[in-house]
Amino acid sequence: MSYVIHGATGAQGAPVLAALTAAGKPVTAVTRDPGKVPAGVRAVTADYASPEELARAYEGADGVFVHLPLGAPDDRLAYARHLVTAIGRARPARVVVSTSGAFADTPGAASPVPADPAVAHLIEGVAASGVSYAVLAPKLFLENLLLPPVVGAARAEGVLRYPLGTGFPVSWASHLDVADAAAALLERPDLTGTVTVGQYPPVTGPRLAEAFGARFGREVTYEAITPEAFAALIAPLLGEPTAAGVGALYATLGTLPDHAITPENSAAKLLDLPPRTTAAWLADLGI
Template identity: 35%
Template sequence: MAAPRRARPSVDPCVEPFAADLLDLDALTAAYTGAAAVIVQLPLDFAADGVRQAATVLAALAKSGVPRAVFSTGGGIPPAEPIGVPFVDARVRLAAGLPGAVPLASVVGPASTYLENLAADWSRTIVHEHGELRYPLPPDLPNPWVAAGDLGAAVVELLTAPAAARLVAGPSALTGPEVAAEIEAATGRRVRWQTITPPEYARMLAPHLGEVAAAGIAAVYEHPAPPPDPALVVPGRTTVRAWAAGQDWAAGR
């Protein structure tokens, strides 16, 4: 196996990045060796062999002797058993195997949808040009939207105060129209909520993420996950209005 290829220099002089194939055990082991902790997040790739990637990551963690690891799922806590969908089963495999690979293991994810979805390329332009938040959630569903920064803060906390599992929620649950009103208050532009179907959402995403990823993401909204275990949920600090005030809502960047 090839040694890990050093990636381009980071803007942060304290960071030493490496590029390594998630299927390359030797490369991952070399990248992990000597680390005080590893934060793992599998790629948002519905076509990749994620189950094999998860197995390789677990083997590299064990082989390198990393003392602690945090698995950031990118979604909720994975189910206990595989469901036959590789994208999900990879996360099941990684979450289940992590305690056996490192002495201190944590799994963390958002308790709900990311606020960043509302300001991503596929959404921001529509907000800018049409004043609409188009999203595949019922308008009257209270949803504790999560800021990615709050999830990042939870990951940092888990590096020093490990817990087996944690879900991060927004500080309050808001309906679709309430979210639109908060963004309107933060930006001074007219914003209204528009519920769309998962297939319509896939068509929004496809030009930016590709057909496969768009269909995979939209399928999540076809079959919503059950409510998270309240015992695992911790509230973040970032309100929708504060988050929206820090975004660039221009149509093109």
């Protein structure tokens, strides 16, 4: 019996693995590269394209932490279907899903933005399986600000450039916040449904810049740039198709009044896990 962690060597899964390991919980890492798994941690290779391999990984599990990897929309939808099939077959004791910031926080809720089909299918399928589950719904990850063109300009030029309006408030969350909430929810079968994760009240770009400035020991100002300009900045890192998708996301966000969590069902309220401030997050990472 153990907790099965998807993406255990990646940005979201690795902190969950670390949190559970630190708490002395038995863990199993699902990864494509077992060589990167910390010593002493059991690792299994299970492909998102194989519901049979996934089901074997989940058999007898106390809980599963899962989020969909990046990829083409059709591939992600296929992965979601395979995950739902595997969960239905293996029936682990508990499943915690991270939306990874996708627009699919609450199935069936009215939203001005269409839900991500793959994430929505995964959530709806897990809910329909009858397995104990919870959904973690962060908005935007603070780690996005560590992309070299973003943090590099903040450090070298004193300018934090990002494709959100100067007054646009966001409930930023870190991967560490999601990990803390995931580790807690895996042991809270009494909590079902969506749990939001992120800063509340939400913060604007200038507040982010203040935190970076305090950390770097220099003045940092905020500069709102267009989604197209941001896509051009990150294309050399992520490739043009992925960068274009990121730009489209921020163009969509620009049509909204804010990007804030609902505090009533937040990790801060339900799990007594307040999110890190931007300053605390920077300090935790040693940036």
